[in-house]
């Protein structure tokens with residue numbers, strides 16, 4: 399039997415666009431001789447549809463969209479994800495389409511409700527195994543999380559008798575190392591059932607989530623025979639054959655090249671995330687403040703890879719606190735990337751602005767509010783230009799700064815999309831070096847990589863005056879934010895108690911700032927966003943007991 403996995407970039411809510419894309423992939427698959435074409439989880443409406451599922455009209459339109467797809471694609475068999483509504487109850491379902499109609503539906507049983515997932519808020523679990531026979535093979539259906547609960551899956555499909563192929567339609571979001579996790583799960587399943595596995599994943603970015611594709615076909619020995627492209631659409635075609643005790647998989651096309659390593663994966667996730675957020679929200683162009691620092695340089699380089707140099711505008715906004723070196727570096731970054739650079743000095747705005755604020759005798763033109771005013775003026779300039787020219791503002795805060803609130807609310811947090819908000823500062827540096835190596839030339843000037851980071855909001859300011867060294871800060875963040883460890887556990891792991899307590903206090907205190915900051919690309923198993931939902935008003939904290 400020839401199977402085709404239609405890994406495509408579904409847009410949430412674009413029912414007709416998603417159907418059109420599937421129609422054209424189906425036509426390609428049929429032309430290539432496929433007997434069965436499968437599409438990702440909730441491919442009809444995009445994933446995750448969130449509270450759209452509460453709208454009755456949306457559920458009706460979903461059904462109509464599947465019927466339209468069925469009528470337009472009468473040949474062969476299609477399996478596609480959609481929201482099925484039965485007497486007002488919604489199910490995360492897969493339609494089996496044959497002869498121009500929905501022949502059968504499978505309703506997802508294991509509904510993930512952890513991390514970024516909220517499926518029990520929307521869907522009821524199904525309880526009926528579905529087995530179809532096609533071209534001499536027995537095939538069973540599963541949807542994403544169903545495959546991850548192997549003990550349950552074994553019980554669920556024992557009574558159906560032996561089968562040859564397990565289909566899994568997925569919307570499995572990316573984080574670093576996720577492909578290997580999926581590989582282990584799929585291999586375990588093939589071995590448990592002595593069956594081949596066809597795993598069709600979604601690709602594309604939806605708000606903060608990146609779906610990396612990399613759909614998989616494994617044979618019954620658990621060997622991953624072929625995988626689809628990473629971070630791109632792909633139509634993966636292979637022949638699945640029962641040969642005595644085994645089920646073999648033979649790819650009909652050369653294997654796609656996998657990402658070159660963790661930095662390559664992160665880079666592609668950031669690029670796809672930025673491109674899809676901009677395009678799916680109607681932006682062709684983006685703009686950002688170029689300070690001559692590492693964060694804005696890396697963000698600009700990602701934006702250029704995502705949207706093309708002609709669609710990225712850099713703005714340098716010098717004040718008297720900027721050194722000639724950083725101003726020159728902002729220009730060098732723009733030249734290296736081939737983007738337009740606009741210069742808007744903030745001094746002519748800052749001076750009268752500060753003078754007006756002097757109406758309040760407490761106004762201090764050397765204090766922290768004055769520092770933040772510079773950032774707020776820059777934020778206002780960027781948002782004003784965005785308004786005028788219709789370009790999306792990219793913010794440049796990394797995960798280290800976002801954790802401890804080292805940013806100005808309505809200043810450098812003002813904008814539409816935060817490209818590197820889930821990338822720790824130490825990783826930002828590694829990414830810069832990686833991007834230079836990948837390009838085979840200097841995109842990010844070496845001075846920008848080696849200079850000690852500074853916000854340049856007062857004379858001789860350095861990040862290190864306010865924060866621990868980034869190596870240490872990032873270790874604390876990994877432990878406290880990404881692993882939910884206590885202060886005591888962090889200190890027991892060898893981190894200095896004073897810094898641990900201080901950083902934890904800052905992280906806890908700055909929840910309000912993160913809630914008001916823009917969304918951005920998720921690359922770790924725990925990003926700020928749906929993964930981590932903490933109260934803003936909160937008096938609980940973890941401390942180190944002292945004797």
Ligand SMILES: Nc1ncnc2c1ncn2[C@@H]1O[C@H](COP(=O)(O)OP(=O)(O)OC[C@H]2O[C@@H]([n+]3cccc(C(=O)O)c3)[C@H](O)[C@@H]2O)[C@@H](O)[C@H]1O
Nearest residue numbers: 766769770773799803804805806807810852853855864910
């Ligand atoms: N719980 C809460 N709920 C709602 N709002 C709350 C709040 N607590 C404070 N606030 C508000 O937030 C304000 C304080 O926040 P904010 O005005 O941002 O200012 P703040 O956090 O006090 O200072 C920002 C820090 O970030 C540094 N910075 C700024 C810009 C860029 C960079 C960089 O390197 O990238 C670093 C800057 O040097 C300074 O140390 C308060 O005045 C209050 O209005």
Ligand SMILES: Nc1ncnc2c1ncn2[C@@H]1O[C@H](COP(=O)(O)OP(=O)(O)OP(=O)(O)O)[C@@H](O)[C@H]1O
Nearest residue numbers: 687688689691692693694713714715716794810853
């Ligand atoms: N002089 C400037 N010209 C243009 N944009 C600026 C300037 N200073 C700050 N910004 C904007 O504000 C963001 C925060 O910058 P800041 O220099 O305070 O800290 P940072 O987090 O170290 O960022 P970077 O590494 O990009 O300098 C910058 O990334 C940039 O987008």
Ligand SMILES: NC(=O)CC[C@H](N)C(=O)O
Nearest residue numbers: 510542543546569570571
């Ligand atoms: N959509 C889903 O069911 C996804 C859950 C699954 N464990 C994953 O991330 O791959």
